[in-house]
Amino acid sequence: MRERLNTRYYTIILGLGILILVLVGYFFYDTAVQEQVDFIAADAPIPLEDIENRIENGVHVQTGLLDGEGLNLVIAHCTACHSAQLVTQNRADRDGWKKMIVWMQETQNLWDLGTQEETILDYLAKNYAPEEVGSGNFRRAPLKDIEWYELEK
């Protein structure tokens, strides 16, 4: 009886031992695979522990993004691949931001934003909308309210 029990223990211990060996082996395999993906330190992320939560004058200090509902989602989704500066230097209406997101999803490996997309679009459209015509951000206003007609020959 005791012998059979011991045999069972040995089997379990042997099984665990093999599992550990496989895991250790995989550890080295996985490390080797991952290290093929190289980029310079300047392009590297910083650990989450180093994130600051500071908002000054309505601006999230570390990223430069404006404070507002959806800020955290924008930081989390958008800065996974590119810096927040690519957001803060651009202006578009809701459709325009949606177009950029679709382009990134179709061509740049951006994932499905699910139900959070609405909040993200709200945030972008509200905080990074085109400035009003006449605020001096262009040299001459585009022609508007054009009444197109066919000129008689």
Add this chain to the structure above:
Amino acid sequence: MANPWCFFWFVSKKPIIWQPWNTQIDFQNMNTFDPSDRRNFIKKASLGSFAALLGTDIVFALPKGYLPVALENDPQKLFGKHKDLIVRNNLPWNVEPPAHLLDDKITPADKMFIRNNGLVPENIDVAKWILTIKGEAIDQEKTYTLEELKTKFPRHTYHLVLECGGNGRSEFYPPTEGNQWELGAVSCAEWTGVRLKDILADVGIKSNAVYVGFHAADLHLSRDANKEAISRGIPIDKAREDETLVAFQMNGKDIPLVHGHPLRLIASGFPASVSGKWLTALSVRDRVHDGEKMAPPSYSIPCDPVEAGAEVANENMCIIEKMPVKSLITYPKSGAMIKENATLGIRGHAWTGESRITKTEYSIDFGATWKPCQLERGKNKYAWQGFEAKVDFPKKGYYEVWVKATDDSGMSQPMLTPGWNPKGYLNNACHRIAIKVT
């Protein structure tokens, strides 16, 4: 560093990029970073708990988390750039000088703009660097080591303008998406390399060749190793021009890392995005190259002009080829105050992707009258050409000095922002600087 759960990925043979357990990976080891980890974390987190993402709580909720704000936000330290360069984007790196820093005839490395689409490769082994020539329009794939390229073919050195297709984008209205370049995404350095046409002749290309696309070692922003950051190209006629180089030197030295070390394509006169950095392969294609960022809206404009803000379907967009006539006042820096009756010397550069500049003029009355500048010829085709003038002002007050270049076909520059296009390319509006006579 791996974690044991990866074992099950190994067993299940799913692509590594979709590991849902990757949130456990130690991100201190930067090489294991993968943006989709974040996706999986976000999927799991509720909106409520997510509010704590930036708080300290998350350190416990996501023990090995990360936020990819660059470690170092100073291109001066990282790439030896001049301290006054403007960072548009630090992931990927996009940096430009203000106009007055482009005063040198040959742009030095520290004042040259950076336009990256992906991540700068590291661990470049020059001794093992290989250029592969492949594609449908060659008989036999061929490879060259750097040493072979340098010794087998005649070397050529040219002064060549590289200008980003989106230089000046910030002036378009309605605003267009991308890095909001002002004036400085342009350079003219001295590039040394071998002619692409010599390499193509050595490989032997078929008569059905229409395009040459490049492939490079930079990594896509999503860190997906199977995806190219950028792989653009040029028509075969452009590839056969004397000035189209596979270059290994800039300003007499090895090309700096951030500008494409150890090998890059230089096809001046086209948007600089075709001059691929960290060049590893060239595809000689029997069709228009279809690599990353070749498809519209990237580097494309409406085939027919559109009204500002128009929506343009991809099939109505055409790939940008030759860059337009343009000029830049590099001295003095805008905002100069001078004494009454003093003569102001101005200077700068003019260039075109088409042919050559034959006239540069300046105006101090918003274009009502134009006076000629002295114009240099430029060292070779696609080099920028220096201009200078002595400017007198009739009385005290505020002035703008505007400069306009014209090429040998009479093509010049608009004083207003030119035709709007969805991605804000090709703004060649006249440059102007503010002057006060006191």
